[in-house]
Amino acid sequence: MKLASRLNKLQISIYSELAALKEEIKHTGKTLIDLSIGSPDLSPPREVQELISEQALDDRVYDYTLTRGTAEFREACANWYKQRFNVDLDPETEVLPVMGSQDGLAHIFWAFIDKGDAALIPDPGYPIYTDGLALVEGEKIPLPLLSTNDFLPDFSQLSPQQAQKAKLMILNYPNNPTTATAGPEFFDQVVEFASKYKIIVCHDAAYTELAYAGTKPVSFLQAEGAKEVGVEFHSLSKSFNLAGLRLGFVVGNARVIKALETIKTNIDYGSFRPFLKAGTMALSSCQKTIETNQQTYKRRSEIWFKGCEEAGWDITRPRATMFVWAPVPTKQDSLSFVMDLARKSGVLLVPGVAFGEHGEGYVRIGLVQKEALLKEAVNRIKTFLLNED
């Protein structure tokens, strides 16, 4: 059996090493504290769960909803946008449901990138950006996210040839993995740069609702002219702890949305009707879940920050996302540190290099376990670091 060569272009190697490491630790009998995952452990809104179970018993909800989903869901997305960001959207042409933002982010390249076309991809960055581009045989122009520029891309570092070559640009704030946020001035700059070079902007906004410590992330679409140049992807996974529901939505430029819809119409037949109803309910009346999440991640980040301080591990206090992005506290590279820490202490993190070459030197810690377990993880790390000295 000969596999298609594109399979070799996907970045599976580090993730398979981490999976093997997990198995190895389980076999040693050590309890594994897995902080490598990005899946919320918190409960979805109870009323949403009840609605889904009630709806699932109705014979009429098993039809294809088709890619555009229901008008009710698209309207709920537009209303939420108006309320949250004061951005006006036409639910008919400027909103499209996706089966998780991953679905939208993976397929957007199919709509705009031919073999050899280039896209600007953040480095470090969430892996689907690089993999989605690789699947259409596009060329990646990395946008380094460096601590010296608050993990924002510096467009002045791109050559005019690179800027001219790029057809599409991915951005993501609040950012996974660096946890950085971006303000309105940055998005103004993005619009100016994208307009000048005719680049389609795809802003992954999966974490706008997961910010705390006084941080209130803005939408890219709030920038003047943003709708002319791009779209924004949202996810119900993190905002409402509905990761398994596979529901998100993309909003903004009608032509970009239409192109994505055309691709998706040939691939899927839409989300399950009760899930769209559930999403409508979440967006319309479950603000409380967002607030509870924010308080929970704030507490968890403080546990982590305090523990690291006591261990002499100098980290920046995160203000958004469910992660901590920390410099490797030993002289090892990120993968060796993660392997060593996991084997000796049973705490599993993600090496920064898994997110791109500029992620080297860092690790990503997921605040995705209950407080008691996080405290235990911090204690184990303290012991590990003491023994390393």
Ligand SMILES: Cc1ncc(COP(=O)(O)O)c(C=O)c1O
């Ligand atoms: C930055 C970012 N974007 C997109 C996603 C995908 O989310 P979903 O497909 O569940 O909406 C994730 C998931 O972890 C993420 O971290």
